[in-house]
Amino acid sequence: MATSIGPQFQEATKYSRGRPVPQAPEWAAPPPTYKVYEGYLETVELPPATKSGGVPLWDAINGRRSHRRFSGEPLTLEELSQLLFAAQGVTGELQQIELRAAASAGALYPNETYVVAQAVEGIAEGIYHYDVREHALGMLAEGDYSEDLSQACLGQTWLTQAGAIFVLGAVVARCAWKYQNRAYRYLYLDAGHIGAQLQLAAASLELGSCNVAAFFDDEVAQLVGLDGHSEVAVYVTAVGRV
Numbered sequence: 052m053a054t055s056i057g058p059q060f061q062e063a064t065k066y067s068r069g070r071p072v073p074q075a076p077e078w079a080a081p082p083p084t085y086k087v088y089e090g091y092l093e094t095v096e097l098p099p100a101t102k103s104g105g106v107p108l109w110d111a112i113n114g115r116r117s118h119r120r121f122s123g124e125p126l127t128l129e130e131l132s133q134l135l136f137a138a139q140g141v142t143g144e145l146q147q148i149e150l151r152a153a154a155s156a157g158a159l160y161p162n163e164t165y166v167v168a169q170a171v172e173g174i175a176e177g178i179y180h181y182d183v184r185e186h187a188l189g190m191l192a193e194g195d196y197s198e199d200l201s202q203a204c205l206g207q208t209w210l211t212q213a214g215a216i217f218v219l220g221a222v223v224a225r226c227a228w229k230y231q232n233r234a235y236r237y238l239y240l241d242a243g244h245i246g247a248q249l250q251l252a253a254a255s256l257e258l259g260s261c262n263v264a265a266f267f268d269d270e271v272a273q274l275v276g277l278d279g280h281s282e283v284a285v286y287v288t289a290v291g292r293v
C-alpha cells in the first residue's frame with residue numbers, strides 16, 4: 052500500500068480496467084477557456100508572428116540547450132510575439148474550438164501565460180498577461196520584478212539577466228471539470244509541451260532559454276496575481292539573448 056502523497060496520487064488517478072473512467076458532467080457547462088481581466092493597465096498589441104524562417108526544426112532540436120547566461124541585451128517585440136505564438140498561438144479551429152500551437156489534453160488549454168518583461172524593446176518592464184485571442188499583452192503591473200522573480204525561484208540570480216520570463220499558470224477547473232483529479236497530471240503535461248515549444252522557438256530564433264521548476268510556488272503565483280489554488284504556477288521559462 053502506497054503511503055506517501057506521490058505514489059498515492061499516481062495510484063488514485065490511474066485509469067485501470069474495471070474502474071470507471073471519470074466523465075465530464077453533462078449537467079455542468081465547462082469553465083471558460085479564456086481568462087478575461089476587467090481591464091489592463093495598458094494593452095500592447097503584438098506584431099503578427101512570423102511563421103517562417105529561423106533555424107530549421109532539426110537544427111533547433113539538435114542545438115537546443117539550457118542557457119543560464121544572457122548578455123542582457125533586449126529581445127525585440129517581434130521575437131516576443133513569435134515566442135508567445137509558439138507557446139500558445141491559435142493555429143486552427145475544430146468544431147468551434149480554437150486549437151493552439153501546443154497540444155492540450157481534451158483541447159481544454161488550462162495554462163495561462165504571463166510574461167515578466169525584463170528587457171524587451173518597445174515595452175515597459177513589468178508583468179503582463181498574454182491575451183491569446185487578441186495576440187496582445189495586457190499589463191498587470193509596471194516595474195522591475197526581476198529580483199522578486201529570481202528570489203521566488205529559489206534565488207536563481209541568473210534569471211535577472213533574461214529578456215523575458217514566461218510563467219505558466221494553470222486554471223485547475225478548466226481541466227478538472229472533465230478529468231477530475233487526473234487533471235493534475237495533464238496541467239503539468241500541457242505545461243511541459245508549452246515549455247518545449249518555447250525552447251525550440253528560442254533555439255530557432257538563436258536565443259537562449261531555460262525552463263525552471265525550482266520555485267516557491269506561492270511566491271511565483273502571487274507575483275503574477277494568482278491565488279495559488281484555483282490557478283497555480285506550474286512552469287517558468289526564461290528567454291534571453293546570448
Ligand SMILES: Cc1cc2nc3c(=O)[nH]c(=O)nc-3n(C[C@H](O)[C@H](O)[C@H](O)COP(=O)(O)O)c2cc1C
Pocket residue numbers: 115116117118119207261262263264265266
Ligand atoms: C521540468 C524541468 C525543470 C527544470 N528546472 C530547472 C531549474 O529550476 N533551474 C535550472 O537551472 N534548470 C532547470 N531545468 C533545466 C535542466 O537542468 C536541463 O534541461 C538539464 O540539465 C538538461 O540540459 P539541457 O536542457 O541543456 O539539455 C529544468 C528542466 C526541466 C525539464
